[in-house]
Amino acid sequence: MSGRAQLMWDEAVTGYDFGPEHPMDPVRLALTRRLVDAFGLDRDMEVVAAKPAGESTLRLVHRDDYIEAVKTASVEPGAADQSYGLGTVDDPAFAGMHDVSAMIAGQSVGAAEAVWRGEASHAVNFAGGLHHAMPGGASGFCIYNDASLAIARLLELGAERVAYIDVDVHHGDGVQAAFWEDPRVLTISLHEHPRTLFPQTGWPEETGAADAEGSAVNVALPAGTGDAGWLRAFHAVVPELIADFRPQVLVTQHGADTHFEDPLAHLAVSLDAQRAVQVACHDLAHEYADGKWVALGGGGYAVVEVVPRSWTHLVGIAAGRPIEPTAMIPESWRQEVFARTRQLAPARMTDGRWPVSWADWEAGYDPGDRLDQAVLAARRAAFPLRGLLP
Numbered sequence: 001m002s003g004r005a006q007l008m009w010d011e012a013v014t015g016y017d018f019g020p021e022h023p024m025d026p027v028r029l030a031l032t033r034r035l036v037d038a039f040g041l042d043r044d045m046e047v048v049a050a051k052p053a054g055e056s057t058l059r060l061v062h063r064d065d066y067i068e069a070v071k072t073a074s075v076e077p078g079a080a081d082q083s084y085g086l087g088t089v090d091d092p093a094f095a096g097m098h099d100v101s102a103m104i105a106g107q108s109v110g111a112a113e114a115v116w117r118g119e120a121s122h123a124v125n126f127a128g129g130l131h132h133a134m135p136g137g138a139s140g141f142c143i144y145n146d147a148s149l150a151i152a153r154l155l156e157l158g159a160e161r162v163a164y165i166d167v168d169v170h171h172g173d174g175v176q177a178a179f180w181e182d183p184r185v186l187t188i189s190l191h192e193h194p195r196t197l198f199p200q201t202g203w204p205e206e207t208g209a210a211d212a213e214g215s216a217v218n219v220a221l222p223a224g225t226g227d228a229g230w231l232r233a234f235h236a237v238v239p240e241l242i243a244d245f246r247p248q249v250l251v252t253q254h255g256a257d258t259h260f261e262d263p264l265a266h267l268a269v270s271l272d273a274q275r276a277v278q279v280a281c282h283d284l285a286h287e288y289a290d291g292k293w294v295a296l297g298g299g300g301y302a303v304v305e306v307v308p309r310s311w312t313h314l315v316g317i318a319a320g321r322p323i324e325p326t327a328m329i330p331e332s333w334r335q336e337v338f339a340r341t342r343q344l345a346p347a348r349m350t351d352g353r354w355p356v357s358w359a360d361w362e363a364g365y366d367p368g369d370r371l372d373q374a375v376l377a378a379r380r381a382a383f384p385l386r387g388l389l390p
């Protein structure tokens with residue numbers, strides 16, 4: 001019998017701040033944490049502050065020279081080495097950058113340890129999901145790749161099969177790269193097509209190295225994909241792979257930037273569909289991974305309107321007390337939002353698209369439809385490598 005769900009949180013994670021001009025405003029983390037409390041979810045789970053990831057842990061994924069470069073930039077931001085992606089427009093250096101990045105990574109590693117050891121049924125670190133960081137460099141607002149580090153720690157603890165599902169609007173390139181040659185880790189990423197979005201990778205043909213063929217799966221969705229298409233693609237690809245792979249642990253990344261209000265990308269997904277995928281991931285963990293589920297945040301730049309609601313749903317699902325889409329948002333939170341941001345907060349936990357429906361892949365597909373072409377490309381490239389029908 002595993003323990004209650006854990007919410008990983010140390011207030012210090014809100015120090016992950018690239019500055020006032022940067023879209024990744026840490027107010028999104030603070031507002032999410034407050035909304036979780038406003039719904040009383042903190043009483044349904046253990047709130048745990050794990051220790052920051054130490055150097056031996058960071059080295060499970062990151063190169064020594066890169067860690068040194070982050071530490072140098074952390075002490076003297078002006079000396080950031082751009083050849084490591086540090087001190088760039090996407091990843092400006094700031095004082096204390098190493099420490100807060102290691103703190104976020106530590107929460108994901110702690111989540112993985114608690115779930116693996118059965119101390120927690122599920123664990124959520126919505127400050128994590130920094131999936132673009134590479135073994136040897138910063139990228140796309142990500143310094144240390146907490147998702148990769150959590151998976152690497154699971155392998156170190158003896159896991160033989162870990163599945164990673166990434167539904168951020170951007171390709172989960174850093175995680176794919178970290179385990180490109182490792183058949184013990186199945187990475188599945190659904191994202192906007194690389195033709196129209198950073199990081200311009202995540203083509204269906206990216207399926208893993210020679211000794212790990214079929215261990216990477218990429219669903220490259222056309223710009224403009226909405227709820228029905230997004231859910232259709234998820235259900236046409238993900239459950240079959242998970243059922244076949246039988247992971248011992250499921251790690252999922254829930255970037256909220258698929259949303260139609262997100263300013264940095266071009267999918268048109270609602271909060272209601274995001275919640276439906278969160279529920280589906282939870283169900284998959286129970287069905288195939290003995291309930292062992294590590295859920296992470298990720299991107300999301302509609303920092304008031306979308307991110308806090310999306311990740312509060314995620315926390316509620318993990319806590320075993322899912323919040324109804326029709327729920328009204330507590331007035332105390334809305335007042336805090338206005339005080340902190342001078343923006344009006346949403347009133348409900350829905351975008352009014354509930355219940356979301358989609359057409360089942362098994363019932364047939366249209367080879368002339370762009371969404372179906374994206375699904376077909378993913379299946380044709382990866383499924384046969386896993387012994388599955390395309």
Ligand SMILES: [Zn+2]
Binds near residue numbers: 168169298299300
């Ligand atoms: Zn993203």
